[in-house]
Amino acid sequence: MKGRIFSGVQPTHTLHLGNYLGxxxxxxxxxxxYECIFCVVDMHAITVFQDPAELTKNTREVTAAFMASGIDVSHSIIFAQSQNRVHAQLAWILNCxxxxxxxxxxxxxxxxAGKDRENASVGLYTYPVLMAADILGYQATHVPVGEDQKQHLELARDIAQKFNTDFxxxxxxxxxxxxxxxxARVMSLRDGAKKMSKSDPSDYSRINMTDDADTIALKLRKAKTDPEALPGPEVLDEKGQVKAEEDAKRPEAYNLLAIYAALSDKELxxxxxxxxxxxxxxxxxxLTDLxxxxxxxxxxxxxxLLDHPAEVDAVLKAGAEKAxxxxxxxLKKIENAVGFLSA
Known part of the structure; x- marks a missing residue:
């Protein structure tokens, strides 16, 4: 094994094609x-208000998506963040x-937070420290991240280095x-300049992992395109990538082509x-058939799986015990290093 992976997904909405491919x-x-630990990060989710019943439902749905996609629970760990108190306890130490x-x-x-930062929760502000605790609490060696999370990972590295130096x-x-x-970046089916998002108000902007064949076909049929035929190799640069000026002209076309490439495991x-x-x-x-x-x-x-929630809950319980x-x-070694007395 090359090391230990830790990664997670917030249970705030149904997972979509972008989450799957990315x-x-x-x-x-x-x-x-790798040795893999995959977490449904429900504690991160409540940095903004969540309906409790929806949070429970979405936690099971994300877990079901992990399992249905091929994460092997006999080999990898799946659990909900709130099922392991270490995350919160370590986050306080790292806050300090x-x-x-x-x-x-x-x-x-x-x-x-936008313009109303004074009204944002403290949890939203300290979110990156909890993320650091998620990772450092398992001595994870590697973390899969998109561009939007690289800064948080750098913070986790800084916190780790300062802790090690201080103690x-x-x-x-x-x-x-x-x-x-x-x-890693799958764009909206309605606007090729925007990333596919769970929070987009239009359900036609994304393909949800729970969509059936008819719904997938309808969404792709309605996906925004342009009247021209598909482009040829002349739009590629010497590295085989779409030239930036070409991509800017037809973002929806290249988004659909990129989705096809990803689903078929081919180069764009x-x-x-x-x-x-x-x-x-x-x-x-x-593309629909694929x-x-x-x-x-x-x-x-x-x-x-969602029709059998007890099966999902059993996987989460077993995963939490392993986590x-x-x-x-x-955590015990970290507490000893800080100077806390044993319980």
Missing amino acids: AVRNWVRMQKE VARVGWLNRMTQFKEK GSDLLVPPNPVIGGPA AQVITETAGKEFSAFKRD AVSVLGPIGGEMKR RAISEPI
Whole structure:
């Protein structure tokens, strides 16, 4: 094994195609190379108000998505963050190590809080410290992150290094990023300049992992395109990437081509070469067939699991026990280093 992976997803909405291609599918592949811990981060979710019943439902749904996508619970750990108190206990210690100036530089808080920062929760402000506790509490060596989370991972590294320096230890392992590949950014089906998002008010902007074949077909049929035929290899640069000026002209076209490439495990340049000059109507039919073949079985298994919540809860309970078995001894050593008396 190359090391230990820790990663998580907030249970705030139904997972969609972007989550699958950008994260979950890669996690399934990482199981072969890493010891993997996957967390439904419900504590992060409540940094903004969540309806309690919806939070419970969404926690089970995200877990079902992990399982249906191929995360092997006999090999990897799946659990809900709130099921392991180590996260909260370690976060307090790390809050006392992190510096206010470091948190003031976190751009995601500024984006999420908007203009009304004084009314944002303290939890939203200290969110990155809890994220650091998530990772450092398991001595995770690697964390899969998108571009929007790289800053938080750097903070986790800074906190680990300061703790080790302050207390003369090597207990906290500075984690290394695992950056997602070209499929990490899947854009909205309604606006190719916006990232596919769970929070977009239009359900037609995304393909949910629970969508059935008819819904997938309808959403792809309605996906925004343009009247021109599909582009050819002339839009590619010498590295086989779409030239920036070409992408800006037809963002929706390249988004659909990128989705096709990701679902078929092909390079985008190969797909562009194969589909050059094709009409969008024909291409959308091909994309629909491909999306249904990949996502259909996942959606079907998710629905089966959600019809049997006890099965999902049992996986979370067993995963939480394994997570505590790893993290509690680490926390105990950290508490000893700080000078806390044993309970």
